Amino acid sequence: MRFQDKIVWITGASSGIGEALAYRFASEGAKLIISSRREQELQRVKEKISGECLIICLDLTDSNSVDNAVNTAIEHYGKVDILVNNAGISQRAFAIDTQEIVDRKIMEVNYFGTINLTKKLLPYMINNGGGQIAVITSLVGKFGFPLRSAYAASKHALHGFFETLQLELKPHHIYTTIICPGRIKTNVSLHALNGDGSVYGKMDAGQEKGMKVEDCAQKIVNAIYQKHREIYIGKADTLMIYLKRYLPSLFHFIASRIKPL
Ligand SMILES: NC(=O)c1ccc[n+]([C@@H]2O[C@H](COP(=O)([O-])OP(=O)(O)OC[C@H]3O[C@@H](n4cnc5c(N)ncnc54)[C@H](OP(=O)(O)O)[C@@H]3O)[C@@H](O)[C@H]2O)c1
Numbered sequence: 001m002r003f004q005d006k007i008v009w010i011t012g013a014s015s016g017i018g019e020a021l022a023y024r025f026a027s028e029g030a031k032l033i034i035s036s037r038r039e040q041e042l043q044r045v046k047e048k049i050s051g052e053c054l055i056i057c058l059d060l061t062d063s064n065s066v067d068n069a070v071n072t073a074i075e076h077y078g079k080v081d082i083l084v085n086n087a088g089i090s091q092r093a094f095a096i097d098t099q100e101i102v103d104r105k106i107m108e109v110n111y112f113g114t115i116n117l118t119k120k121l122l123p124y125m126i127n128n129g130g131g132q133i134a135v136i137t138s139l140v141g142k143f144g145f146p147l148r149s150a151y152a153a154s155k156h157a158l159h160g161f162f163e164t165l166q167l168e169l170k171p172h173h174i175y176t177t178i179i180c181p182g183r184i185k186t187n188v189s190l191h192a193l194n195g196d197g198s199v200y201g202k203m204d205a206g207q208e209k210g211m212k213v214e215d216c217a218q219k220i221v222n223a224i225y226q227k228h229r230e231i232y233i234g235k236a237d238t239l240m241i242y243l244k245r246y247l248p249s250l251f252h253f254i255a256s257r258i259k260p261l
Helices: 016-027 039-047 063-077 100-127 149-168 213-225 236-246 248-255
Strands: 007-011 031-036 053-057 082-085 131-136 174-181 230-233
Touching (some): 007 016, 016 039, 031 039, 082 213, 100 131, 100 174, 131 213
Parallel strands (some): 007 082
């Protein structure tokens, strides 16, 4: 019971990694806030949780919705100990085929929505004497990858923002964990956007072979507990981080040959 009575707010909790995180944190004694756009799916998740769990519907692209969500969370629990910024959308289109509106939509959800929620909650965490913030970026927050230009850009941007927070918030006792998963078996590719903004709607073969979502959630919860600054989660795909860092030419050779779907 490492998170007994801690207030943990998880975005994107209606499916995939966020849903698995909700079950994991609940099993460790946390009191939850679960958020996303689809109330019915959040209700389905809540029904599987025996402890306290508050649903707050939230669209990260709508600033009023974010304001209301923060107010509701604080009115209900008085504080948030841990914010897990998990919600996000992916992309399945070449950069040249991706319309500007799609580039902007992916940045709105993954980057601007995430930093907006974080910044609105931060004053409450500081007043409360501290807290923790986790953000789920991606291995492609560390390197580019075909069919993911806007997605990789949005995740790289999160690294710039949250690495800065790590430095700025130390005096306020706020710890930030940046989590970079590789391929995890969720519906992320089903929800990804094509270049024209339509939904891709397919389970990619690469996704299908990804790490089990429950194993990923366990590693994330451990990293948050241990207050790690940055972790990489996945199978052999995590090696790409080290190839890029130490053998960039080999990285480039391999990355341009890996199947992106
Ligand atoms: N699966 C992977 O291989 C993988 C790898 C690296 C990183 N990630 C990252 O992990 C996070 C979770 O992804 P997942 O794999 O669990 O995918 P997922 O099953 O598609 O979950 C995405 C979640 O984000 C929520 N969401 C999307 N747009 C939103 C918006 N405008 N406002 C609020 N919530 C929104 C969705 O809920 P609603 O539709 O109900 O709003 C859903 O709960 C994402 O940030 C993703 O980029 C995933």
